[in-house]
Amino acid sequence: MSDAIVVSCLSCEGGQQIGVLTLNRPSSLNAINQPMIDCLYEQLLAWQHDERIACIILKGEGDKSFCAGGDVRQLFTALSEDLKLGQKEAEQFFSHEYRLDYLIHTYSKPVVVWGHGIVMGGGLGLMVGGSHRVVTETTRMAMPEMAIGLYPDVGGSWFLNRMPGKTGLFCGITGCALNAGDALYAGLADRFLQHSMQQEVIDALRLSNWEKDPEANHAIVSKILRRFAKAAETLLPESNLQQHSKQIQRLMDHDNLVEIYHDWLHYESTGSWDSTDSWLEKAIKGFLHGCPTTAYLVWEQIKRGRHLSLPEVFQMELTLSVQCCLHGDLVEGVRSRLVDKDNNPKWRYTTVLDVPKDWVETHFESLWPTDQHPLASLA
Secondary structure (H helix, E strand, O other), rough: OOOEEEEEEEOHHHEEEEEEEEEOOOHHOOOOOHHHHHHHHHHHHHHHHHOOOOEEEEEEEOOOEEEEEEEEEEEEEHHHHHHHHHHHHHHHHHHHHHHHHHHHOHHHHHHHEEOEEEEHHHHHHHHHOOOOEEEOOOOEEEOOOHHHHOOOOOOHHHHHOOOOOOOHHHHHHHHHOEHHHHHHOOOOOOOOOOHHHHHHHHHHHHOOOOOOHHHHHHHHHHHHHHHHHHHHHHHOOOOOOOOOOHHHHHHHHOOOOOHHHHHHHHHHHHHOOOOOOOHHHHHHHHOOOOOOHHHHHHHHHHHHHHOOOHHHHHHHHHHHHHHHHHHHHHHHHHHHHHHOOOOOOOOOOOOOOOOHHHHHHOOOOOOOOOHHHHOOOOO
């Protein structure tokens, strides 16, 4: 059991319980490591078959963050010291993480995820599969993998494809910041509540008369959250994605990344955006100055993931993630952004104009026979 996960059970009316899982690394913005992933998985499995548990709450300790993503520094160290050892560690970390994410997506009991503060990368992976996903006035959400040479994993091939229009691809290649309004617009969250309401919501859930039928309990949670959401609706921030929907559609109206790059470079050099529009400016810079290989991986994962089942998505992403560890840009990105913090990564290719098609294809080459894939057992 990881001490970075606090496990508790709250007694309810009628003798049933609510299981509460709290990510407890506030000094690291509740970034998840493998012991935390394994603890969450084992506890959720146990509660899945425990008739006393009617509902699950997943939240983060502190006011700053639900979860800032996966803690990849240990993985960086392993890959830097011994590539073969690092590959094994990468296989283990990502396969365990994706197995946990898949369990949350397919969980039969209601899972309330309180997505306040920073929700990025692996934190979004924990959140999007929940049955009742709450965002607050403090929510700052993103898939910022363009900056470190990875790609939007943890099911991104699934949920980015389900966002309106081409906003999923836009978010993937820019790493743009999303607020609570964006999360609701994009289908990444279900309810907006004030962060200060958390204890009131928990108290209301404790006073509920739970049923033995999980579907009935889903309805109970929905009714409670709906009531609190009405009290908070005037505080919901406007969605940047929705406000910029026409601009995003125009920016994404190209047949390939080379065309996007030329268009956006012109957009940047001529200052075609409103000089006060810092959100769009930052998003465009995220693409132009991010990892060129990542841009192609996002383009391909969106295309290849469009018609895949959820198990197939996680299987594809495991291959892609481990290959990213072996191809070098991820190690360099983590070094630059998180370890040395010089913010000057030396990517293998300077721009998307330089990235060969064969280089991109090698990232999707499976490392295991089909029947020996670490996630082959996902149903």
